[in-house]
Amino acid sequence: MGVAKYIKDEKGAIKEVTYQSGITVKPAYGPEDLEQAGFEYKKDLGAPGEFPFTRSLHPESYRSRAWTTRQYTGFGTPEETNKRFKLMIANGQTGLNVAFDLPTQMGYDSDHPLAQGEVGRVGMAIDSLKDFEAAFAGIPLDRIGSGLTINAVATIMMAMYQAAAEKFGFKKEQISTTPQNDILKEMIGRGAWIFPVEHGVRLVGDSIEYAVKELPKSNPVSICGYHIRESGATPAQEIAYGFSIAKAYIDNVKDRGIDPSDFVGRFSFNFNVYGNLWEQIAKFRAARKLWAKMLKEDYGVTDKKKLWLRGLFGGGGSGLTKEQPENNIMRGAYYALGAALSGAQTTALCSFDEAYTIPTPRSALLSLRTLEMLMEEVGLRDTVDPLAGSYFIETLTLQMEEKIVEEMKEVEKWGGMVKSISNGFIQRKVSRQAYEYEKGLQSGEYRKVGVIPESERQESAKSGGTEKSDVELHEYNEEWAKHSISSLKEVRRTRNDKEVKDSLKALEKAAKGKDNIMPRLVRCCHAYATVGEMTGVFRDVFGEWTEPDFY
Amino acid sequence: MMKTTNKIRVLIAKPGLDGHDKGAKIVALALRDAGMEVIYSGLHQTLDQIIETAIQETVDVIGLSIMSGAHLPICEKLVAMMKENGLDDVRLSVGGVIPYQDIPKLEKMGVAAIFPGGSSFKEIVAGMNQLFD
């Protein structure tokens, strides 16, 4: 996805260009286009660092500081992960980004039948506080912040992080944790959900409320347009649905009597960069502007810093191809260029082999160099938002803004994000689009370099006659499961059963009522209740979500 | 009685904890557009649930979508369970993140059709139809 639709005549001249978001592009733009679009400098653009921040959050952007990059880590046992953490910190990394295995993400202990074959595979296996103590042993949690890629059980992981820090002698006010904690996007595009929609949102609300009061250095939510786009949403929808999701969380916390100004400043976003270059740039510029406007107009936030659309704009894997994988090196460079021209503060780039394997050190290095080159060599730090004032880009940005607003209005018409997801509207729309786009790619309606459409291939062997690399998988290590399970057994044997029982009971009571579950979770963690036990309480009280019809 | 044209009934199932269902959903749509009747099981299915669904729906093919790399242990188990439950005439197919080198291993287990990532709709439909030629 992401490539525009081109209609060409017999001579190969382009007659029509339509972006995925639905915008048609003219052969040339001039001042009349800006006029027609209603462009007004102060309202639509403003100076860098000034409301509505279309150009940039900061007046100097990359001039004062190059973008930061993030490396994802975590697999196998907590002990191994701890070693890796220490290595990265020694190499100058100032923040950790933690991955968890699927059983942990889904709230199952390592010895649960559904955990078989998955313990430690895609991330670290966490069953109890003991594992967190092993993972973060010797890490200065007052100086190093941790991003936790966890959603359905984010509340549990946050509580456990606090409990671990407290065990090491840190105060909760000192620590910085950034759980991804965006359950609504899971339901649209990543699948790691457990509870029904309203309960999932309640948990997010509890964690935000708790962070406001007790974890001042933590960022409770990172809203992921990224996965929504990977599932088939257009770039405009990526922003629209991301913002609608943000609204659902903000409204939940606002309804508790907390002023949005107290927490929106700590929201961050995770957005996707791939496909058509200009569409991406216009998307991010429009997004910055809309976010600031939305917070100001709908929620009365006035503090400049709290109106910022902070986030990671990262190179999307969907853009890459298995065919002719070296082409992905260039694609990566172009996506990174898009991110830089969009003013991304934080970025990440998929490695060229990411379509079929976990990146090798060499390919990971190539990605890093790609990002470095833009900042250090090719001139992307020279000036802020260099494309500002372009007839094309400013017109496109306004049109993108319109599209995003249109998509958000549709969600409102369906009753808001919670209803839209419960009823399956978003999921159906997005999977239909994914299907249509894939058909288009296979028929040649959309073109990607190196990919030969089905209709043009000669009937040949499985590889389709084009150079396609094979998938490489990491070997699954049975030792991880053995280690986790024996550690789990030890925990169950040595902990205070009464305290576990009492703390889980208190958790259940809070879950059934309206009290914030976070302090109860912290108590459960300290008692060495397991992830499975704590999630089990939620499963009993909230039930499990049943997906809506997908078609 | 009134003759009806026979349709191929396919169960598209996502076993285990992995939640990436975009591929499963678009393949389901492609099979429907090729004239098949597709039952979609949803995410997080245990093998018991998949077997039970296959029994009640008398599907012709169980189509697993596995993106987590766990296709070998899952298929091995499922083939055994299919035999235990009398599903001898049901074919098993699997699609997703599958290295080419695992294809012979899967075939040996009894998997009838394998669609590694990147298989086109045309290839998948042809592969499914071929199971009944």
Add this chain to the structure above:
Amino acid sequence: MPNADDIRSGNKLAGARLIQLIEKSDPNGFKLLKELYPDSGNAFIIGITGSPGVGKSTLIDGLIEAFRKMDFKVAVICVDPTSPFSGGAILGDRIRMQRHVTDKGVFIRSMASRGHKGGLSRTTKDCSVVLDAMGYDIIIIESVGAGQAEFDIIKIAHSIGVVSIPGAGDGIQAVKAGILETANIFIVNKSDRPDADATVESLKMMLNMRFSSQTEWLPRIYKTNALDKTGITIVAKAFLSHLKFMRQNDEWTRKRNELERLYFQSLLEDLVMEKVLEFMAVSKEVEAAIKSIGSHETDPISAAEQIADKILGF
């Protein structure tokens, strides 16, 4: 070939295999169906109808839970529309009920309409006979929410539930289309919406205009929110009340006889139609008639009358 005794004892594989044979028009299937027919006639068949998107599947998921809690064995047949372009179908209703899949007392079967008009598939009734013979106490049939031409369900179910949602004009449309006269229970789902009460009032007004006698069941209206399961147990109990009412008033026997007669009628129609189509495909007379029509020696009306009279002996 499935075994009749296995089916009678509730063996799911055997029962499903028989349904498969019937769907494939296999003569062995009908042979077995005939053999099992005497074992049917005990199940309470509930039809659930309503426009697409009103939440029928979610409601049925809740009904399964409610009936199971009362210890009834429940079977469900979900019918989804076949694509007129490709002949294929997505049979996606079961996803909403999938949590019951390993419950021994539940059987869920998905069917495609396969071009059959009327909201169900041609073999839905046959399938219900099999499930009945297997021993299911309650059989719920979810019909395609075509809205306008929903009459099949009337020929098959003892008790009909119509699901609508507030605000959607077509909720009331379905009521206008003929279901009004026959539905027994009206369910207004997604009742958290603001206009739910208004919808209930509209329905009440329409139902008051319906003729009813002393011995007739007065249709009931319920509000549900299938997503959080509000109101579903009451609906389940309402269906059971209807069943009790029918039994007490001899309505049950009358209804059963009526459904059997309709089944016979529809089978006869199908059989005859099949024979006619077979005949038309190979008959020399028909071929000659078509030629005459083409050369304007005769008109289609006369030609049809002639063939019908002469060949079919009417």
